Amino acid sequence: MTKKAAAAQKKAPAAKKTAAAKKTAAAKKAPALVKKTAAAAKKTPAAVKKAASVEKPAKKAAPVQKIAVRPPAGESPTALVRRARRINRELAEVYPYAHPELDFENPFQLLVATVLSAQTTDLRVNQTTPGLFAKYPTPEDLAAANPEEVEEILRPCGFFRAKTKSVIGLSKALVENFGGEVPGKLEELVTLPGVGRKTAFVVLGNAFGRPGITVDTHFQRLVRRWQWTDETDPDKIEAAVGALFPKSDWTDLSHHVIWHGRRICHARKPACGACPIAPLCPAYGEGETDPEKAKKLLKYEKGGFPGQRLKPPQAYLDAGGTPAPPLGAA
Numbered sequence: 291m292t293k294k295a296a297a298a299q300k301k302a303p304a305a306k307k308t309a310a311a312k313k314t315a316a317a318k319k320a321p322a323l324v325k326k327t328a329a330a331a332k333k334t335p336a337a338v339k340k341a342a343s344v345e346k347p348a349k350k351a352a353p354v355q356k357i358a359v360r361p362p363a364g365e366s367p368t369a370l371v372r373r374a375r376r377i378n379r380e381l382a383e384v385y386p387y388a389h390p391e392l393d394f395e396n397p398f399q400l401l402v403a404t405v406l407s408a409q410t411t412d413l414r415v416n417q418t419t420p421g422l423f424a425k426y427p428t429p430e431d432l433a434a435a436n437p438e439e440v441e442e443i444l445r446p447c448g449f450f451r452a453k454t455k456s457v458i459g460l461s462k463a464l465v466e467n468f469g470g471e472v473p474g475k476l477e478e479l480v481t482l483p484g485v486g487r488k489t490a491f492v493v494l495g496n497a498f499g500r501p502g503i504t505v506d507t508h509f510q511r512l513v514r515r516w517q518w519t520d521e522t523d524p525d526k527i528e529a530a531v532g533a534l535f536p537k538s539d540w541t542d543l544s545h546h547v548i549w550h551g552r553r554i555c556h557a558r559k560p561a562c563g564a565c566p567i568a569p570l571c572p573a574y575g576e577g578e579t580d581p582e583k584a585k586k587l588l589k590y591e592k593g594g595f596p597g598q599r600l601k602p603p604q605a606y607l608d609a610g611g612t613p614a615p616p617l618g619a620a
């Protein structure tokens with residue numbers, strides 16, 4: 291074990307356990323370690339436990355500790371890093387307009403929209419939030435709202451009672467603990483009811499410009515198909531994938547992977563025959579390989595359909611994308 295890894299393990303008991311269990315020759319050869327990005331937040335305020343949550347609150351705010359690049363059998367750590375970065379570069383060409391698919395105009399709106407997006411589509415959230423923010427534009431307004439009225443507005447999002455509790459609860463916490471402002475730090479964001487690491491990284495990456503990896507269901511599925519990691523725990527996936535890329539790439543990488551998962555590399559039937567990164571993919575053939583049939587599986591702008599945002603960025607419109615319809619439109 292290198293001195294660097296030994297020091298990291300000393301500081302981080304959890305990482306020590308993992309590293310000890312998985313100590314391999316590859317780990318010794320591959321000291322490309324993720325930098326520990328935050329010390330913090332061993333304590334999770336009691337408020338998090340008490341409040342109803344839609345996304346499971348983070349047990350701890352600090353990112354998973356340093357982790358070595360662990361390639362699949364037969365691939366060197368360097369080759370894995372190169373392959374992963376090449377896939378990301380190709381995806382950047384396929385989705386040059388990739389962006390968060392929730393409509394928002396400020397950090398508060400993005401925070402609320404991200405909490406609402408659990409167990410539903412971004413489209414449905416985007417169709418619901420205009421009514422919510424028109425009536426409750428600030429954390430103060432939502433903190434003082436009548437829950438039954440908010441429930442009625444949020445009904446189309448599903449789990450509307452739990453989501454109402456979360457957004458009112460997090461608005462109260464913003465008012466009481468952060469002066470009505472969304473905090474720009476991970477360890478503070480995860481103290482808010484209904485806010486876990488995934489939500490926090492979406493907000494940090496897209497409203498504050500702080501790099502973060504968003505490990506949602508698409509991200510988990512695709513990085514496994516690409517054999518970037520065999521981890522299954524989202525925190526460990528975040529650390530393992532983070533080790534393959536410079537931190538400055540993390541937010542865009544998340545968009546590229548999630549966009550590919552939503553449009554082409556679907557859970558049940560990936561459109562392999564219409565996939566621009568097929569030559570780089572170890573899972574090619576897991577889905578439809580016939581080009582014509584695969585083309586019919588493409589979604590959103592890749593299939594000639596509207597996107598998820600009612601107000602997408604101009605780059606998306608310039609590339610031929612069309613906005614999503616408002617709620618109730620044909």
Ligand code: SF4
Pocket residue numbers: 515554555556560561562563565566567568571572573574575576577
């Ligand atoms: S080739 Fe198939 S499995 Fe691989 S990324 Fe493309 S759609 Fe997904």
